[in-house]
Amino acid sequence: MRRIGIYGGSFDPIHYGHLHLAEEARCMADLDQVVFIPTWVSPFKQDSVPASCQQRLDMVRIAISSNPAFAVSDMEILREEVSYTVDTLRRCREMMGEDVRLYFITGTDAFLSIEKWYHSDELLQNYSFIIGSRPGYHEEDLDQVIWRVKSKYGADVIKLEIPQLDISSSRIREKIEDGRSVRYLLPDALIHYIGRNGLYLGLRTDNQKDPDALDFDEIDRDIEEVIRGRLKLSRLTHTYGVMEEAVRLANRFGADARNAKTCALFHDAFREAGNLAHGAIAADYMEEEFNIEDEDMLNAVRFHTTGRKGMSLLEKVIFLADAIEPNRKYPGVNDLRAMAEKNLDNACLMSLTRTIDYVRSQGQDLDPRTLEAAEDLKYIMSGTTAEERRFHE
Ligand SMILES: [Fe+2]
Ligand SMILES: [Fe+2]
Incomplete structure (x- = not known):
């Protein structure tokens, strides 16, 4: 039976920590091959720090070229959507056949939440895991999780202790932005590639930027991590649809x-x-965990289901995007999309009216803010002035 290591990650960029872990895994678990699988990253994120999918793929190719036991797969990138580990491993199994034992290579942080991964039971029962851990880093927590999944699922887990793992892609990007040397953190050929393509440069101009200003690209990356762990696939797909819309x-x-x-x-x-x-x-949560104080943003999220009187432009955008994102399918959604091309207020009113009719038909309680939002938009669209509206009240 062949033994194959599967190593997924954003590899932005791949560095000696990754390569060293892959090589240790290959030796310790006697693997015939290690396949690196760079994850797909939404193009909406590519205006910021990360390299493009193609560039990350190129960098992995360059980095592993001297090791005949290493290979790279573009399967996740070609799918052009977020892949769950279980989907990737199922596809690997399909492609490689039953006579293969698959070892998923991952790190301590990721493995600590393994029980919350999508279809974790299938993962732990059908696949083996190799965890690259640093001595002393969440060691007790990690041992506990390993013990638990072994006794509950009979999981096959190998823990590798690698003191040198303390290199991170984010720190490499920061150093490049700051013009500091990254030699000996990643292969020279990659440093040349990064330099030639101007990657990770000029993205953070610390001296001009307000040090207290929030980095929304970083917030987006963090909240994506959270929702990818929390939401089921259909909800996650919906969320990306809302983002696009x-x-x-x-x-x-x-x-x-x-x-x-x-x-x-x-x-x-x-x-x-x-x-x-x-x-x-x-x-x-946005306010408390991410220090977002922009009232307009907070309101857009707070009232995205109900709407309310006096909705701002951003509130309307989020409210409507939620209703018409590309994955939505319900009677009338195309009429709503057509209206959204022409008139934002009118489209919001159509959607609110639909909600009001629906909730009433189900005999459920209607949030008064939804009614107020609809009344307010009717006034606005009838062209009444603020004075006239006050008079009506
Ligand atoms: Fe919602
Ligand atoms: Fe939603």
């Missing part, structure tokens, strides 16, 4: 597309909390 609507109607993108990523992070509660919970 929100950016499009924001650009079309003059809202801040950067903020719209972040709001979209947060909007359903706590969807399991219930239809009415989840917006407020997500907004509180």
